[in-house]
Amino acid sequence: MAQVCVLSGGVGGARFVRGLVDVIGAAHVVVVGNVGDDDEFFGLHVSPDLDSLVYALAGVHDEQRGWGRRRETWNALDTARALGDDETWFQLGDRDLGLHLVRTKALRAGEPLSAVTARIAAALGVDVRLLPATDHRLRTIVRTAAGELSLQEWFVRRRARDRVEGLRFEGAAFAKPAPGVIEAIGGASAVLIAPSNPCISIWPILAVRAIQAAVRRARPVVAVSPLIGGKAVKGPAERMLRSLAGGTAPIHVAGCYDGLLDGLVLDEADASGAKAVERLGIRPTVTRTLMRDRRAARRLAEAVLEAARA
Amino acid sequence: MAQVCVLSGGVGGARFVRGLVDVIGAAHVVVVGNVGDDDEFFGLHVSPDLDSLVYALAGVHDEQRGWGRRRETWNALDTARALGDDETWFQLGDRDLGLHLVRTKALRAGEPLSAVTARIAAALGVDVRLLPATDHRLRTIVRTAAGELSLQEWFVRRRARDRVEGLRFEGAAFAKPAPGVIEAIGGASAVLIAPSNPCISIWPILAVRAIQAAVRRARPVVAVSPLIGGKAVKGPAERMLRSLAGGTAPIHVAGCYDGLLDGLVLDEADASGAKAVERLGIRPTVTRTLMRDRRAARRLAEAVLEAARA
Numbered sequence: 001m002a003q004v005c006v007l008s009g010g011v012g013g014a015r016f017v018r019g020l021v022d023v024i025g026a027a028h029v030v031v032v033g034n035v036g037d038d039d040e041f042f043g044l045h046v047s048p049d050l051d052s053l054v055y056a057l058a059g060v061h062d063e064q065r066g067w068g069r070r071r072e073t074w075n076a077l078d079t080a081r082a083l084g085d086d087e088t089w090f091q092l093g094d095r096d097l098g099l100h101l102v103r104t105k106a107l108r109a110g111e112p113l114s115a116v117t118a119r120i121a122a123a124l125g126v127d128v129r130l131l132p133a134t135d136h137r138l139r140t141i142v143r144t145a146a147g148e149l150s151l152q153e154w155f156v157r158r159r160a161r162d163r164v165e166g167l168r169f170e171g172a173a174f175a176k177p178a179p180g181v182i183e184a185i186g187g188a189s190a191v192l193i194a195p196s197n198p199c200i201s202i203w204p205i206l207a208v209r210a211i212q213a214a215v216r217r218a219r220p221v222v223a224v225s226p227l228i229g230g231k232a233v234k235g236p237a238e239r240m241l242r243s244l245a246g247g248t249a250p251i252h253v254a255g256c257y258d259g260l261l262d263g264l265v266l267d268e269a270d271a272s273g274a275k276a277v278e279r280l281g282i283r284p285t286v287t288r289t290l291m292r293d294r295r296a297a298r299r300l301a302e303a304v305l306e307a308a309r310a
Numbered sequence: 311m312a313q314v315c316v317l318s319g320g321v322g323g324a325r326f327v328r329g330l331v332d333v334i335g336a337a338h339v340v341v342v343g344n345v346g347d348d349d350e351f352f353g354l355h356v357s358p359d360l361d362s363l364v365y366a367l368a369g370v371h372d373e374q375r376g377w378g379r380r381r382e383t384w385n386a387l388d389t390a391r392a393l394g395d396d397e398t399w400f401q402l403g404d405r406d407l408g409l410h411l412v413r414t415k416a417l418r419a420g421e422p423l424s425a426v427t428a429r430i431a432a433a434l435g436v437d438v439r440l441l442p443a444t445d446h447r448l449r450t451i452v453r454t455a456a457g458e459l460s461l462q463e464w465f466v467r468r469r470a471r472d473r474v475e476g477l478r479f480e481g482a483a484f485a486k487p488a489p490g491v492i493e494a495i496g497g498a499s500a501v502l503i504a505p506s507n508p509c510i511s512i513w514p515i516l517a518v519r520a521i522q523a524a525v526r527r528a529r530p531v532v533a534v535s536p537l538i539g540g541k542a543v544k545g546p547a548e549r550m551l552r553s554l555a556g557g558t559a560p561i562h563v564a565g566c567y568d569g570l571l572d573g574l575v576l577d578e579a580d581a582s583g584a585k586a587v588e589r590l591g592i593r594p595t596v597t598r599t600l601m602r603d604r605r606a607a608r609r610l611a612e613a614v615l616e617a618a619r620a
Contacts, residue, residue: 042411043353043418073383079408083433087415094404098389101352105397108353123393 004308005030005188007215009201010037010049011067012226012233012291013194014056016304017128019297020192021057023305026127030184032211034196035113035132036140036169036204037151041090042080044100045107048152049201050117050132051099058124066234069095089157114178131184133205136175140204141168151200160236164243167199172207177214185214190308193223195289195300197237198256199244206260220262222308224300225253228290229269250284251276263307265289265300283310314618315340315498317525319511320347320359321376322536322543322601323504324366326614327438329607330502331367333615336437340494342521344506345423345442346450346479346514347461351400352390354410355417358462359511360427360442361409368434376544379405399467424488441494443515446485450514451478461510470546474553477509482517487524495524500618503533505599505610507547508566509554516570530572532618534610535563538600539579560594561586573617575599575610593620 004024006017008031021029034049048067055061055069062070072093081088092100099120106116112135121130142154144162154162185191193202206212215221230248232238238248245252250266250273261282266274267289274284285307291297314334316327318341331339344359358377365371365379372380382403391398402410409430416426422445431440452464454472464472495501503512516522525531540558542548548558555562560576560583571592576584577599584594595617601607 042415044411073385073404075383075404076386076408076411079405080412083409083412083430085412085415094383094385094407095389097404097407098386099393101354101386102390102393102395105352105395120393 002189008194009196010052013196019301057126134175139170169207195224195226222263225266228267249273312499318504319506320362323506329611367436444485447481449480479517505534505536532573535576538577559583
């Protein structure tokens, strides 16, 4: 089997990628990860989605908490808080911090994000190729009544309470795909879009023009809906799609990837929306999409691969 | 009682300062701390001596280990090491790191070291006034057969194995005393030099010309020898004095502070060297100087205050 290329956000995408790797093996998967929610805290470059992918693929993620590392401690941030610092709303665990220190140093020394990501992944024993969408600066900016917010400000600091009026992807016009991304998409036997939040996890990837063009040329492109019964398993996808895509039915998810999809995998709970998707010329696949455990992720991966073959 | 001003290095000095505070109260002590061993790791500004002082005065230091914080964890640095980073020879604990993050951010935002040090000390409940010698960049550089090394490279990375041929204090010619330092020295009822390593803890302070001039004008100036029986309690003072001051007798310690001292407090084990000190016009005080515990530190502080009154 040739390689598949997965466009992915953080936690949910990481679960899906792990399932995929279980089914077809690490050598047959290339992941293009979102960097739109990257940010700086205490001057350290944080790449939440890439890190969720690395931690999950290395098996050092915290399954319960849903993000970050297992056996994590919080002594550095607790100290910063005790010293009166107000930048402590973004949770940085001590182990996590170690990675940010290494990456930030590398970036300051001029090493591209793609190179340091590969180094970090390899050091943690990850054998899946993981590429950031771009080595350039690309930031998801959330437009709200409270003004423009960085994604983390909106999501973490203000707990996603501000209604999202729009998004823009700062730097996207200048961002070039990271080395290997276009080749991975172009050479893939299928391009899969992980069950991540379309707006803040996948749009920033597609905001890189050359990536979008490459996905447009690729066949088949199959997305997995992150919604189950029109609701998000976790995170703000539901309200966001309502606001930015007109609703949370499969057709709205498909609409997020306008003109790109050959197939959409959706949950049994959304089966009634399959027909509308089909009318768009997109082949719907109805299955169970909740990745309760690794076995469920594997099953979903199999269904998605099957959909891509069809 | 008016204020005393103490020139101090890290751990040993911090013990002495704590004893002093126990005797005369925090309001009567101003500490001028060495910054010559400051350095950057992972782009973070580390001030080992100021931090030893803050931790000891806040009572959060690790008494057993002798440096750093109590109940410390090492997860960030362990992670950096696991990721193959080679800058992990300088031990940065997670709690310690929290302080470095806060300080580095403040320095980058333009806050002077003296201001951020005061903020940090206050946040940790330290009520002694603690001033860095200077807000400017001042670095102790160690000349060895292996070339010039930063103090931490020489001391920590290479474990002080290279013979010290000389020291220079980079930036000293441009460094101005931090706000309050000259006033603290000039207004003190006594200037005390803590039992720190003269060459690498006190010389960098005195390398700031205006500080040296102020100490030269001050009366009385009483130093405490860090050596006991010509040997260092801890650290490289013995070999360093042999190399840079011609020996480890009280007269050599006095020689480190040439022309500045009115009194020198030395250990009973070095009593035979008292006469030679006296011949220099410096009043020797012989007492027990080992600060085995807080009570011993208090006793030493009392003896030093007594010597300053004489």
